[in-house]
Amino acid sequence: MTSPWEVVIGMEVHVQPRTRSKMFCGCAIGQLGDPPNSNVCEICLGMPGTLPVINKAAVEACLKTAVALNCEIPRHTKFDRKNYMYPDLPKGYQISQYDLPMSVNGVLELDGRRIRVRRVHLEEDTGKLIHAGDKLHKAWESFVDLNRAGVPLMEIVTEPDLRSADEARDYAVALRTLLRTIGASEADMEKGQLRAEPNISIRRAGSEELGVKTELKNINSFRALHRAILYEVARQAEVLESGGTVVQETRGWSDAEQRTFSQRSKEFAEDYRYFPEPDLPPLELDPGWIEDLRRALPELPGARRARLVSQHKLPEADAVLIAADRDLADLFEAAVAKGAEAKPAANWIIGEVAPSGKFPTPEHLADLVKLVTAGSITRDQAREVLIESVETGRSPSDIVAEHGFAQVSDEAALLAEVEAVMAANPRAVEDYRGGKKQALGALMADLKKRAPQANPKVASELLLRLLG
C-alpha cells in the first residue's frame, strides 16, 4: 500500500568548525569531561565591558564549507544579536547571523538529487544546563556549565527538499563526509560536533501546499535521526487521520523511549528581536581569499566516488563506502598505487580496516593483498597478519616468513589432514553420506582448526570427493 502522505523535510545542521579557540574569544575548545567552567573567560561569560573578536579560522571553515556546497558568497556579511533570556546564554543574546549570512543558495548532490542549501552561517554555541530537583516539592534548579558557550558553530540549512527518513539520513551522512573531506570539521555526532535538527511536515500526496511542521531536537546519531523522523511522520499522520491538526512546535527525541515529545515553548515563544551586533565590525569578504579556498579544496566525495568507479573499476556500492571516508579512500588509492589489485584492496578496506578503524600503511596493505591474491596465505591467516602488521608496524611479508604461514594448496599434502578429520568425526561423515549435506560445515570447521594453513577451496574439493 502506498501512503497517502508525502513527507517533506528540511534540515538544520549545526556543525562545530575545526578550530582551537572559541568563536569570539581565545578560550580553548575544551574536551567532553573537562571540569565545568574551566574553559571560560570574561568574554564568553558575558562580563560587562568585554568585546568579542571574530576567529579567522572559523570564518575560513565556514567559507570552505560554503564553497564546497556551491553557495553564493556575498561580498558583505555581518553578525547580529539574537536576543533571548536563558541561563545557558550569559550575555542574554547569541551572536548569530540574520539577514546577511556568510553564504546562500548552495546545493548538495545526493544520489543524483539536488538538495538545495538555503544558507550557511556562523554563530556561537551556548552553555550546558543540568536540571535537578524533585517534582514533589517543586524545588527545581539548574546547574550551568559555560565551557561550550562561545564555541563556534556553522549552521547549514536546507530547503524542504528531502522526502523521507532515508533521504534525510543520507543527506546528514553525505554532509559529514564532505565536512571531513574538506577539513572544515571533525563532525563527530557523539561529541556534539554535528547536530541535526529535521523540520518535518506531511501533506496529501500530490498537494503543493506545505503542512504544519515540527522541529526535532536531541538527536545524537544517524540512527536516531532516522528513527525520530519515522516516528514523527507516523505521529503526524495519525493526528491528521483522526481529524486533528498538527501543532507547530519543537519536539524532543527520546532515545530511551523511542518517541518524540512536546517541548513546551510558550514562555520562550520566538521573539528574538534581532539587530546588528554593534560590537563586531562587518566582514567585507575578499573574492581573492574565497578563490584561494576554492582552489585549495581537495577532491570532493561525489567526484571521488565517481572516479573510484571509472578509474579503479570498483562496483558503485564499494565506491560509496570508500569515498564516504577520506582516510579510507586515501588508503585505497595509495595501496593501489603500490601495486595492490583494486577490488581485493577494496574488500580488505571495507571488511577489515573500516570496521576496526585500524589502518595499515598503504605499502603493507598492498603487500597483504598480493600475498592473498597469489594464494601464498589463506584469508584467515591474512586477517591475523593484518592485525599484527598494524600493531607492530612490520610488513606482512616479514610476519608471514616469521610465523611460517603459508597456504597449502597441494592435494597430496592435504590428504592426511582430510582423512584425519573424517576419522575424528564419524558421525558427521555418516550424516553427510545419509543426505544431511549441512554436516559438511562441521567437517570443514574441524579441518580449519587442525590445518589452518589449508587452502579451503582445495581442501573442500578433496573432502567432497572422499565423502562422495
Place this chain on the structure above:
Amino acid sequence: MPLSKDEVRHVAMLARLSLEPGDEEFYAEQLSGILAHIDRLQQLDTESIPPTAQVVEVANTLREDVPRPGLTQADALANAPAAVDGFFRVPSIQEEA
C-alpha cells in the same frame, strides 16, 4: 502609537523584568515617548542613504585562532550569586512536566 499595557508586559517578560502594580502605565508612557521620537526620525527622507549597520568605518577585524588562558574556575564563579561543584547554580528554567 502608544504602547498597550499588554505590550509592556510582553517586553518586560522578554527581558525578565518584574513589574510592580502601576508600572505598566508608567512604562507604556515612557516607551511610547521614545517610539514617538523614532516615528519622527522615520519621516526623514533616507532614499539616497544606504542602510548602515555599523557607524565605525572598520571591517574585517579578525583574530588568529590561537588559544590563550582564560579564567580559573574559581575566578569564573567568584561573582556568581550561587555555585555548586564548579557549576553556576540558577533557579530552574525547566518547565515542570
